[in-house]
Amino acid sequence: MHTKMVQVLWGYFLLWNFYFSSAHTIYPGIKARATQRALDYGVQAGIEMIEQMAKERNIPDLKGSESLEFLKIDYVNYNFSNIKIHAFSFPNTSLAFVPGVGIKALTNHGTANVSTHWAVKSPLFQDTGGADLFLSGVYFTGILILARNDFGHPILKLQDCYAQVSHAHVSFSGELSVLYNSFAEPMEKPILKNLNEMLCPIITGEVEALNANLSMLEVLTKIDNYTLLDFSLLNAPEITENNIDLDLKGVFYPLENLTDPPFPPVPFMLPERSDSMLYVGISEYFFKSASFAYFTAGAFNVTLSTKEISSHLVQNSQGIGNVLSRIAEIYILSQPFMIRIMATEPPVINLLPGNFTLDIPASIMILTQPENSTIEPIVSMDFVASTSVGLVILGQRLICSLSLNRFRLTLPESRRSNIEVLKFENILSFIIHFGILPLANAKLQQGFPLPNPHKISFVNSDIEVLEHFLLISTDLKYETSLKQQPSFHGWEGLNLINGQWSGKSAP
Numbered sequence: 001m002h003t004k005m006v007q008v009l010w011g012y013f014l015l016w017n018f019y020f021s022s023a024h025t026i027y028p029g030i031k032a033r034a035t036q037r038a039l040d041y042g043v044q045a046g047i048e049m050i051e052q053m054a055k056e057r058n059i060p061d062l063k064g065s066e067s068l069e070f071l072k073i074d075y076v077n078y079n080f081s082n083i084k085i086h087a088f089s090f091p092n093t094s095l096a097f098v099p100g101v102g103i104k105a106l107t108n109h110g111t112a113n114v115s116t117h118w119a120v121k122s123p124l125f126q127d128t129g130g131a132d133l134f135l136s137g138v139y140f141t142g143i144l145i146l147a148r149n150d151f152g153h154p155i156l157k158l159q160d161c162y163a164q165v166s167h168a169h170v171s172f173s174g175e176l177s178v179l180y181n182s183f184a185e186p187m188e189k190p191i192l193k194n195l196n197e198m199l200c201p202i203i204t205g206e207v208e209a210l211n212a213n214l215s216m217l218e219v220l221t222k223i224d225n226y227t228l229l230d231f232s233l234l235n236a237p238e239i240t241e242n243n244i245d246l247d248l249k250g251v252f253y254p255l256e257n258l259t260d261p262p263f264p265p266v267p268f269m270l271p272e273r274s275d276s277m278l279y280v281g282i283s284e285y286f287f288k289s290a291s292f293a294y295f296t297a298g299a300f301n302v303t304l305s306t307k308e309i310s311s312h313l314v315q316n317s318q319g320i321g322n323v324l325s326r327i328a329e330i331y332i333l334s335q336p337f338m339i340r341i342m343a344t345e346p347p348v349i350n351l352l353p354g355n356f357t358l359d360i361p362a363s364i365m366i367l368t369q370p371e372n373s374t375i376e377p378i379v380s381m382d383f384v385a386s387t388s389v390g391l392v393i394l395g396q397r398l399i400c401s402l403s404l405n406r407f408r409l410t411l412p413e414s415r416r417s418n419i420e421v422l423k424f425e426n427i428l429s430f431i432i433h434f435g436i437l438p439l440a441n442a443k444l445q446q447g448f449p450l451p452n453p454h455k456i457s458f459v460n461s462d463i464e465v466l467e468h469f470l471l472i473s474t475d476l477k478y479e480t481s482l483k484q485q486p487s488f489h490g491w492e493g494l495n496l497i498n499g500q501w502s503g504k505s506a507p
Helices: 002-023 036-056 177-182 184-215 284-296 306-316 320-333 421-444
Strands: 030-035 062-068 073-089 092-098 102-121 126-148 154-173 220-222 227-230 243-248 251-254 278-283 302-305 337-343 348-352 355-368 376-394 397-414 456-466 469-478
Touching (some): 030 036, 036 073, 036 092, 036 469, 062 184, 073 126, 073 184, 126 184, 154 177, 154 184, 227 284, 278 284, 284 348, 302 421, 376 421, 376 456, 376 469, 397 421
Antiparallel strands (some): 030 243, 030 278, 062 073, 092 102, 102 126, 126 154, 337 355, 355 376, 456 469
């Protein structure tokens, strides 16, 4: 009996532990995966970045003292200053994933051409001049550890750094260059010793400087007057033999309320692919949180005047649209009016294979203001506009566009009994199709700026709608001419929808 009771209690404990763990699991709204192809390209881009960086960095002076026994000189103090790297070559460089650890960098047989100013001082003479330094047999290995701090920022650490230069050849220039070059070889050994002692501290310092920049990236940023977007890392990056995965929170909040949406994120898995350098999965939860945040903030409540609507009707209606425009003119446009649209619930997002739909439940009220009178409602009714969402990637932006599939009126309440619901349904469908949606699409053309590293562009990009998430497949291109600043979130210019249908123009 006692044994059975212990087994039952143990079973309850396991079930409770499973429930507790599941209830507290936080799933990402966005997943990003970099493949080995990204690392291979990173070698090429990294060398270009290092070359640019090396030309701009101040390398510490090399100082020392050596005795020249063959010249019977007790000591020669030397100082190499203003050290500049002009060219280098790393023909054998690789980056590779170390599962569960980080990314291993390896280079060997590297060379570098360096110029420097020098000064020497001994009991017999002192002088200054210029010199060229040729380094060969450059070797470096180290592991970059990628982690996350308490604020959701990515952080980098350099582990197991080892760097060595095997050979150094000094060539002095100037009037006495023949003399100085005669004792250059004895000085090359101490130069190598000092240089090799400096390399790992210099490299570690560069990683720490990069880390400082990463810690200042905004992972929670204001999008517009309605919402904030949280792009923080949920956990440390996961590294396998073939890729690195990052889980980002990817959730919108109303500007004044950082409470999570009343629905949980749903787990999703990126497909096992390796043809592209980068894969980004944007979950249905991401879009649903945006819908909920904008709805909560009142961003979907819009009032449009006759002038705003009619201008889009004229621009966008042709053929049958002209007939409907005439119908609208007979029934409504004969007097100044306003259309007030208010979402009654957050727009419903559905992502199914090859199909992205947005259903907008709302109420619509047509208002008029006769001369010398107050605003008077003509009719009020509820409707659901079912739209399809088209997607394309242009440059660094995800561009969306809406097209009307269906328009359904429900529960009509008319204060003018001579206006038939069917006529209003046709007219309002026409107004939404040719008037409202063009206004919305004009704003959507600004797009969602995609997060991207400094001076990295997306190329050969493709986007797919899969089961409950979007999949962006893209290659990367490093462009030194790009002037944008690094952006982890990259959404600060976005003003998707607001009550006045206004926003910043896309750069």
